[in-house]
Amino acid sequence: MGKRIIIYPGVYEPAEDSYLLIDAIMPIASGDILDLCCGTGIVGLCVADKVRSVTSIDINPIAIKNTCENFKINSVYDKLNAIVGDLFNPLGKVKFDLITMNPPYLWDEEPKDISWSGGKKGRNIIDRFIMSVSNFLKENGKALFVQSTINDIEESLELISKMGLKGKIIMRKKFLFEEIVVIEITY
């Protein structure tokens, strides 16, 4: 996509899950977007030219420094609002046209590495995201997140429906031991 990316040590190196999410948002990104768990900032960066603003949040301060640098070297820093924080917690009363998230979703008895550990069932961040996302989504907005078959896609779709929202898989890619999907949430 003609963007330059620098990856700081200790920050998640963009991988197939990042690229699948980018493929899914490219045709629909517009307005104000929120990119949770931003890592290097790659997801928001790829659509920065098409949108009004990108709010990027990560719990790792080094990831936020990395995101700022990547927006600067691609001359789109004026669109960025980069925040260190835990998921939606730093946000006040604000709503977005598009919310994206490539969360840590691998399961792990004891969370070891915040860039990929999703807790015992790999669902810690996914469940919190689904339960809060409607507070930050505009009426016609969309939220897209990535997850794997290893942490139960049906459970996500059921929780989305329990929250009174619509969920569907809009993209999927098979790998040796898992399938990675992008789930879209709307009202």
Ligand SMILES: C[S@@+](CC[C@H](N)C(=O)[O-])C[C@H]1O[C@@H](n2cnc3c(N)ncnc32)[C@H](O)[C@@H]1O
């Ligand atoms: C799998 S990486 C995705 C990075 C980037 N979005 C990408 O697609 O390449 C997950 C990111 O989530 C961040 N993270 C983990 N727990 C978080 C939390 N509670 N709130 C915000 N970010 C979190 C990690 O620091 C890491 O950068």
